[in-house]
Amino acid sequence: xxxxxxxxxxxxxxxxxxxxxxxxxxxxxxxxxxxxxxxxxxxxxxxxxxxxxxxxxxxxxxxxxxxxxxxxxxxxxxxxxxxxxxxxxxxxxxxxxxxxxxxxxxxxxxxxxxxxxxxxxxxxxxxxxxxxxxxxxxxxxxxxxxxxxxxxxxxxxxxxxxxxxxxxxxxxxxxxxx
Amino acid sequence: xxxxxxxxxxxxxxxxxxxxxxxxxxxxxxxxxxxxxxxxxxxxxxxxxxxxxxxxxxxxxxxxxxxxxxxxxxxxxxxxxxxxxxxxxxxxxxxxxxxxxxxxxxxxxxxxxxxxxxxxxxxxxxxxxxxxxxxxxxxxxxxxxxxxxxxxxxxxxxxxxxxxxxxxxxxxxxxxxxxxxxxxxxxxxxxxxxxxxxxxxxxxxxxxxxxxxxxxxxxxxxxxxxxxxxxxxxxxxxxxxxxxxxxxxxxxxxxxxxxxxxxxxxxxxxxxxxxxxxxxxxxxxxxxxxxxxxxxxxxxxxxxxxxxxxxxxxxxxxxxxxxxxxxxxxxxxxxxxxxxxxxxxxxxxxxxxxxxxxxxxxxxxxxxxxxxxxxxxxxxxxxxxxxxxxxxxxxxxxxxxxxxxxxxxxxxxxxxxxxxxxxxxxxxxxxxxxxxxxxxxxxxxxxxxxxxxxxxxxxxxxxxxxxxxxxxxxxxxxxxxxxxxxxxxxxxxxxxxxxxxxxxxxxxxxxxxxxxxxxxxxxxxxxxxxxxxxxxxxxxxxxxxxxxxxxxxxxxxxxxxxxxxxxxxxxxxxxxxxxxxxxxxxxxxxxxxxxxxxxxxxxxxxxxxxxxxxx
Numbered sequence: 001x002x003x004x005x006x007x008x009x010x011x012x013x014x015x016x017x018x019x020x021x022x023x024x025x026x027x028x029x030x031x032x033x034x035x036x037x038x039x040x041x042x043x044x045x046x047x048x049x050x051x052x053x054x055x056x057x058x059x060x061x062x063x064x065x066x067x068x069x070x071x072x073x074x075x076x077x078x079x080x081x082x083x084x085x086x087x088x089x090x091x092x093x094x095x096x097x098x099x100x101x102x103x104x105x106x107x108x109x110x111x112x113x114x115x116x117x118x119x120x121x122x123x124x125x126x127x128x129x130x131x132x133x134x135x136x137x138x139x140x141x142x143x144x145x146x147x148x149x150x151x152x153x154x155x156x157x158x159x160x161x162x163x164x165x166x167x168x169x170x171x172x173x174x175x176x177x178x
Numbered sequence: 179x180x181x182x183x184x185x186x187x188x189x190x191x192x193x194x195x196x197x198x199x200x201x202x203x204x205x206x207x208x209x210x211x212x213x214x215x216x217x218x219x220x221x222x223x224x225x226x227x228x229x230x231x232x233x234x235x236x237x238x239x240x241x242x243x244x245x246x247x248x249x250x251x252x253x254x255x256x257x258x259x260x261x262x263x264x265x266x267x268x269x270x271x272x273x274x275x276x277x278x279x280x281x282x283x284x285x286x287x288x289x290x291x292x293x294x295x296x297x298x299x300x301x302x303x304x305x306x307x308x309x310x311x312x313x314x315x316x317x318x319x320x321x322x323x324x325x326x327x328x329x330x331x332x333x334x335x336x337x338x339x340x341x342x343x344x345x346x347x348x349x350x351x352x353x354x355x356x357x358x359x360x361x362x363x364x365x366x367x368x369x370x371x372x373x374x375x376x377x378x379x380x381x382x383x384x385x386x387x388x389x390x391x392x393x394x395x396x397x398x399x400x401x402x403x404x405x406x407x408x409x410x411x412x413x414x415x416x417x418x419x420x421x422x423x424x425x426x427x428x429x430x431x432x433x434x435x436x437x438x439x440x441x442x443x444x445x446x447x448x449x450x451x452x453x454x455x456x457x458x459x460x461x462x463x464x465x466x467x468x469x470x471x472x473x474x475x476x477x478x479x480x481x482x483x484x485x486x487x488x489x490x491x492x493x494x495x496x497x498x499x500x501x502x503x504x505x506x507x508x509x510x511x512x513x514x515x516x517x518x519x520x521x522x523x524x525x526x527x528x529x530x531x532x533x534x535x536x537x538x539x540x541x542x543x544x545x546x547x548x549x550x551x552x553x554x555x556x557x558x559x560x561x562x563x564x565x566x567x568x569x570x571x572x573x574x575x576x577x578x579x580x581x582x583x584x585x586x587x588x589x590x591x592x593x594x595x596x597x598x599x600x601x602x603x604x605x606x607x608x609x610x611x612x613x614x615x616x617x618x619x620x621x622x623x624x625x626x627x628x629x630x631x632x633x634x635x636x637x638x639x640x641x642x643x644x645x646x647x648x649x650x651x652x653x654x655x656x657x658x659x660x661x662x663x664x665x666x667x668x669x670x671x672x673x674x675x676x677x678x679x680x681x682x683x684x685x686x687x688x689x690x691x692x693x694x695x696x697x698x699x700x701x702x703x704x705x706x707x708x709x710x711x712x713x714x715x716x717x718x719x720x721x722x723x724x725x726x727x728x729x730x731x732x733x734x735x736x737x738x739x740x741x742x743x744x745x746x747x748x749x750x751x752x753x754x755x756x757x758x759x760x761x762x763x764x765x766x767x768x769x770x771x772x773x774x775x776x777x778x779x780x781x782x783x784x785x786x787x788x789x790x791x792x793x
């Protein structure tokens with residue numbers, strides 16, 4: 001990769017350098033994964049009427065899933081209504097979703113609707129910031145595009161946004177490999 | 179000319195509320211031996227001077243030179259805000275906001291070198307902005323008026339060493355070599371032999387005192403000046419016995435009115451640490467105890483001192499000075515306090531121990547122990563073992579809960595990236611702390627520094643470390659921090675993520691404390707709250723709320739920034755909780771989303787309990 005090339009999903013150069021080759025391949029693959037099938041009707045049916053969001057949200061969903069696949073923090077709660085909607089649309093395409101999960105994660109990335117045990121997302125928020133920089137505004141909007149008042153505060157002070165939907169975390173970390 | 183002056187140089191942010199122990203102890207020892215001696219806390223004097231409006235203007239000007247872009251805009255906004263509000267209002271949530279301001283002062287006027295060699299480089303003095311030097315020069319002129327023969331520099335913290343060297347250079351310019359200049363203090367004890375030799379060669383100091391200064395100071399100030407013709411003397415103290423420690427007179431505090439309220443006075447409890455085995459710790463080098471890990475004063479001696487302080491300064495806090503107060507010693511002190519009905523109002527370090535249960539903390543609480551700072555460091559059994567701590571995970575977590583249950587403010591020190599830690603280990607530690615956030619008053623996460631003299635520096639291979647010999651750099655722990663690489667350790671990105679997580683947890687702990695204080699306290703018509711006086715809006719294009727005391731920034735849309743500014747202007751003095759809530763609703767009529775915007779505001783930590791009743 002030359003200096004002028006943009007790194008996958010805009011990851012910082014430092015974080016990219018620190019990654020193993022295997023993780024770089026995963027991130028590149030996730031970045032290039034075509035999610036265009038969720039644009040249009042699938043998102044409209046979920047209530048996202050502004051088509052601009054259908055495109056903007058794709059990279060954010062990829063970043064979320066990349067963090068899951070590569071860093072595997074717990075809990076990994078989805079707190080953005082817009083990104084959650086994109087995730088739902090992806091899941092509804094069961095064949096593509098299963099292919100994605102098996103290829104990059106080796107098993108299904110489960111989805112538990114309606115929250116769950118943990119709601120503190122400060123760990124993966126820290127990973128996101130270190131890899132990709134600040135969260136863009138799209139994470140703080142409801143599906144109609146209106147800013148959710150508490151989010152900007154919480155993202156910066158609590159890191160403990162209540163998740164709308166949580167993934168399948170069992171709340172346990174795998175034993176570290178030494 | 180026979181007077182001795184013991185100087186406590188800038189900058190020691192932990193000595194804002196009261197004097198550090200070392201200089202007043204040396205003064206009392208010298209006076210007891212019949213010498214004329216005073217101490218000067220140049221730390222608090224410099225800080226007070228820098229907080230003058232005229233100094234703040236100079237800091238603002240200097241920031242034009244040393245900063246640019248968004249950083250300049252942010253720092254200048256902070257200093258202007260401090261100037262407009264005044265120190266008292268700016269620090270209404272405690273002195274943490276002032277510490278941020280001091281960091282800006284230092285960047286503007288007191289840039290610090292990274293190594294001792296750079297500190298000693300004569301050209302460094304020429305690069306220093308003139309205003310900072312002129313403050314020091316004024317102090318030196320005052321000292322010159324004291325008819326002084328000996329000046330002792332007591333350097334307790336790393337940030338003081340560069341300033342001690344600069345002040346010493348200025349002293350040499352003013353006094354030439356007619357004054358005896360002695361360097362000592364905890365930070366000097368921790369330096370490597372090569373660093374001490376470097377200081378000795380600099381032709382600044384007549385003597386460098388290593389070990390227990392209380393034992394050597396009286397001899398040092400009587401050495402004839404011509405004895406130094408052959409160069410600087412490096413003087414090591416003999417070992418100190420328990421009897422000698424007990425015989426040290428009470429510290430002679432100078433003017434206590436210059437410190438920030440509440441006044442906190444130090445009381446010596448032990449030299450050394452009763453455990454003394456932690457593999458990261460270099461503190462065994464602080465004192466020469468003849469092979470013993472620690473020696474304590476008797477609880478009776480400490481109690482007599484505390485009683486004296488509490489009588490003289492009824493509202494003062496007491497800092498029990500020890501690397502770790504032994505539990506058995508604490509029990510005896512508390513028994514004395516209860517017997518004589520004296521509230522200790524104390525803070526101290528402690529180690530986690532299996533025996534610290536309800537009865538122990540209940541006793542401490544009854545005797546008025548206010549806060550305990552635990553050297554927790556980790557909650558992982560494997561890492562605690564690598565650290566050679568005496569406790570396991572269960573003990574650590576139990577201690578935190580039980581102490582908090584007895585209304586003792588628990589301060590927790592952590593090292594989340596200790597050598598051999600995996601990324602997952604660090605994340606689990608964060609989980610453990612988050613689960614107990616309601617038990618914790620304050621969190622002090624420190625990323626690992628390898629320091630000369632620690633077990634880890636002596637046997638680095640045990641910790642997967644490759645050490646660069648004699649390669650030192652400055653850290654919060656001092657100039658004796660060693661450069662190293664960790665094999666199979668966290669990557670730089672992982673370490674940055676861990677740092678972010680723990681800074682966030684520290685902030686969250688502080689916010690939780692504020693929130694609980696408002697929500698759980700008795701809310702009546704007499705309950706007063708106020709807006710954190712350090713909070714300000716920064717950024718021209720992208721507005722942010724910066725709560726300086728929490729060092730947190732919150733991005734705001736333009737209309738919310740306007741609303742918030744209106745609210746902050748309307749609530750610039752303490753008021754009732756319900757009045758403030760009304761003021762918020764009046765200024766933020768558009769906040770009608772699904773979440774409770776008032777709660778969202780509270781959860782930023784912007785609102786604190788009023789320290790003072792409504793005027």
